[in-house]
Amino acid sequence: MTKSLRVLELSEKIEKSTDDIIATCAFLDIPATSRISCLTEENAQQIINYYNETT
Secondary structure, X not given: OOOEEEHHHHHHHHOOOHHHHHHHHHHOXXXXXXXXXXXXXXXXXXXXXXXXXXX
């Protein structure tokens, strides 16, 4: 079973707002619409990579 992470948990981990992460999910076509949406490890890594590339 793939480990999952909630948007809120990722937000705390990478110090970004949940709104920013949800907007990034929409941009990256990741299905997450609220702060309690679950992300796969792969989705979380995509988001982290996106922020690393844009900073």
